[in-house]
Amino acid sequence: GGSCKLSWLSPRKVGVGVHMCLCCTPVFVFLSTVRELPPICPDVRQKQRISIDILPPEVRARFTSDPVIPIRTKTAKEFQEDMEKATISGDWKQVHEFYLTTFDSFLELNAAFKKEANAPFNTTEDSGINTKFVNAVYDALLHTPPDTQKSVLKGIINSLLREWKGTLNLASSLLQNPQYASTATYVIYAHLLRQIAALAEADHHFLMHWFKKLSQKRFKQLVERLQLFITTRLFPAKPEELPPMAKCSWWIPSATKVLSLLNGANSISTPPILPFADFYNLTLDHIDFMEDYQTWQANGNSNRFTFCQFPFILSTVVKKAVIQRDSEQQMISMARVSAPPLPVHLRTSALLSRKRADLKKKLKVTFVGEAGLDMGGLTKEWFLLLIRQIFHTDYGMFMYVKDLHCHWFSSWKCDNCSEFRLVGALMGLAVYNSITLDIRFPPCVYKKLLTPPVVPCDPDAPVGMATLTLDDLQQIMPDLAHGLGELLSYEGNVEEDFYTTFQVFQEELGVVKSYNLKPGGDKIPVTNQNRKEYVQLYIDFLLNKSIYRQFASFYHGFHSVCASNALMLLRPEEVEILVCGSPNLDMSSLQRVALYEGYNKADLTIRAFWDVVLAFPLELQKKLLHFTTGSDRLPVGGMADLNFKISKIDVSTDWLPVSHTCFNQICLPPYKSKKELRQKLTVAISNAEGFGLE
Secondary structure, X not given: OOOOOEEEOOXXXXXXXXXXEOOOOOEEEEOOEEEEOOOOOOOOOOOOOOOHHHOOHHHHOOOOOOOOOOOOOOOHHHHHHHHHHHHHHOOOHHHXXXXXXXXXXXXXXXXXXXXXXXXXXXXXXXXXXXXXXXXXHHHHHOOOOHXXXXXXXXXXXHHHHOOOOOOHHHHHHHHOOHHHHOHHHHHHHHHHHHHHHOOOHHHHHHHHHHHOOOOHHXXXXXXXXXXXXXXXXXXXXXXXXXXXXXXXXXXXXHHHHHHHHHHHHHHOOOOOOOOHHHHOOHHHHHOOOHHHHHHHHHHOOOOOOOHHHOHHHOOHHHHHXXXXXXXXXXXXXXXXXXXXXXXEOOOOHHHHHOOHHHHOOOEEEOOOOOOOOOOOHHHHHHHHHHHHHHOOHHHOOEEEEHHHOEXXXXXXXXOOOHHHHHHHHHHHHHHHOOOOOOOOOOHHHHHHHOOOOOOOOOOOOOOOOOOOOHHHHHOOOHHHHHHHHHHHHOOOOHHHHHOOEOEEXXXXXXXXXXXXXXXXXXXXXXXXXXXXXXXXXXXXXHHOHHHHHHHHHHHHHHHHHOOOHHHHHOOHHHHHHHHHOEOOOOHHHHHXXXXXXXXXXXXXXXXXXXXXXXXXXXXXXXXXXXXXXXOOOEOOOOHHHOOOEEEEOOOOOOOOOEEEHHHOEEEEOOOOOHHXXXXXXXXXXXXXXXXXXX
């Protein structure tokens, strides 16, 4: 009405009798009945599901009785038989009638899809929905005539106009409608998302647990549809097909909140249904997030929407960019009040005496007695040299778990914890200066680094005391973890057969020391009843308490450089990627971005090189990357950020390839055959260590 522009959604899009105002709250017209959708805001809370029996009589009398859900007995098998008959005969009347009736209201949906029509749900383990039937109905929907598909959309609109009382278990079913992949249905989809996003926290808890029961295929479809909805709203290919952004600013917040429920379901599933990276919306990589980040810092988790409130949707590329911009701003602030970039002359002990403000400056490295202008290569080489020295087992700070190819903190090396602070500061400097380090820590180290993600104001507050599990111990001490797992699953008498107490023993420099896991532990036997407590205390002792001083120093060293609220956006796995790079190799992508010096990509040697490398097994591809760059992982931006270069070296073809790790450069003699190149390259990358050959 008024000056608003009315858009008629034609039967091709929604169905006869649907009017949509694109400027105001949507109004749907059906059979001369006009009703507005109820307003939804973050403060809306649904009525709590309280049993009527516990209410006093005078309160009970005010409620009308719940409607009795009609009984409908069609089974998934019968429905599929109807579909087969209709497909063969071309008579869709019976199928159309089913869809028309089923989606007419929530009562009808309940009748069609609930296992027991009038049975209430009361468990996170079972929504009470006949999932097999729901799947069959949706799988068939897009194969039905257009009129049938329109009737489903019309029914969903009618349902959204009515009260949602007792229909939470159908919300997850309605989300699975495959029609929402079409832009033409986005107005309806948006209102469904809005309703779900506005439910109470308790309702969201139920939904998360029901979502995790979905098959991986259907779970992924829900995630992909929501991501497509967010992407299309942000960057519409045909803007005229959607309402103006200013009039539907709630679309993206609603979709992101529903996506967060799926992310929550993924997080509480063991193992996760999808990799966490599947929740990244990569189109957001093209947005400048500093305004969003600053709004989030100023408003926290208030009602003002920011993507930073939902960091699972932001890729590591975005988070790295935010950290770098935040770092640059801090560097600029430091530069205004202090000296130029922090000079390092390969005397690393000086780092510990530096003020925190100095560490916020950009590193500029020079090697004493050597000429060289640091354009990034010298800084990288300095890091490589230093890390190799610090993590050498002869130094004693870290033990190396050979089978798992990772380092762990030595529990006995605590006479000078400032060394661990140095290692933490180096890791922070690497992130700060966008250097990828060849460090291998087990995943729990990054969990501990984010516990908490921001350094507490109280200097005596404990740090790094993460809640860890047997899976974390498996990454460091697999034999011990296996033994503790057997203790937990043992079916006999634990006390009599294991004869163990809450006291553990640890060898330190050849001396065996005993520790009580709790007061009087040496007098408390481990039994079938308390074995879980014993295992958890043992894990806490090994991974937290026995190395507390070392790790606390390491934690404070890292955060002395990376003291940014942006760390709160990161998962432990993402911190590892920022420090060490990504383990996902794609040599075809590396071929596309490779640079050449003295060669061009059509030369025989170069064609032979890529034929050999692409045919290498993953282990040799990693060795090639390590040989060339100093790390077998990729920087956060992927191959494009590697600046990988292949240069010609005019020497005899008897020579092996040579690399310059500080510049990500491999130098190849002009080998004449693929066989010769494969043999020389394999020898070089398989035997190189540091800056020479073993």
